Amino acid sequence: MATVKQLINEAESKLDAEYKDVNVAKVLFYHLANKEPHELYLMYDEEVDPELEAKFLAGMEEYYQGRPIQYIKGVETFFGRDFKVNEDVLIPRYETEELVENILYHIDDYFSDYQTIDLCDVGTGSGAIAISLALEEPRTNVYASDISSKAIEVAKENAANLGANVNFMVGDLLEPLLEKEIKVDIFVSNPPYIPNNQEIEAMVKDNEPHVALFGGNDGLYFYRRIFKEVKPLLKDRALLAFEMGFDQRELMEEALQTYFPDDRHEIIKDINGKDRMLFIYHNLK
DSSP, X not given: OOBHHHHHHHHHHHHHHTTOOTHHHHHHHHHHHTOOHHHHHHTTTSBOOHHHHHXXXXXXXXXXXXXXXXXXXXXXXXXXXXXEXXXXXXXXXXXXXXXXXXXXXXXXXXXXXXXXXXXXXXSOTTSHHHHHHHHHOTTEEEEEEESOHHHHHHHHHHHHHHTOOEEEEESSTTHHHHHTTOOEEEEEEOOOOBOTTOOOOHHHHTTSOGGGTBOSSSSOHHHHHHHHHOGGGEEEEEEEEEEOOTTOHHHHHHHHHHHOTTSEEEEEEOTTSOEEEEEEEETOO
């Protein structure tokens, strides 16, 4: 039987030879062995249980064939919590954690005296944004929608596992919220924003749901739909928060002039210095 060190070293060598991320080997082993990184080094010279070795080799083979490690593990960490993910939902990214963080800052700035804050997350996918906000800010009354019933099933499971109270609904963009005549203080969305003809990494294109990736010819199709339809959802004072493509500032500014000419807005850069978050301050001073 191979030792932990031998098993991981062999996998890392193959990953390196195929120009893939060598860290994947350790990440998968941590997950399957249910160990923390520091624990792995203490067991480097131990022989690997045959069942664990078989699962590890099978998982690595899936990765070599192009399946994302997050789907192989079945979970991804977001805002310090593990979320179930599969091919029905987009894999949560660290840029979206920054969106959640900034929304929490804005709640302190604009809603500090509110006892209850009504909030919706449109295009919720795995529920990462909605659930994180519900857990981080207990005053929020959170609604979350998605056009995919399978995505909503995943999101509901995540909410149950993490103990979050979120009202989930299935429907196209704002439709289920408008039908229920819901009004919100905070509107959040991370809609698909990749232009249809833009080349993207094969692992993403071949595995993640296209309905959650592509946003029309210029990437702003869903933003324009939301901008056009959202005002009946908003209370008198409302914050709108979006993730956006790093190269969409000019197009976004044009759309905002059309749909929100009288409201202040702000485009915030992510940790890498790229335009990533849009905030619209509807009657917020």
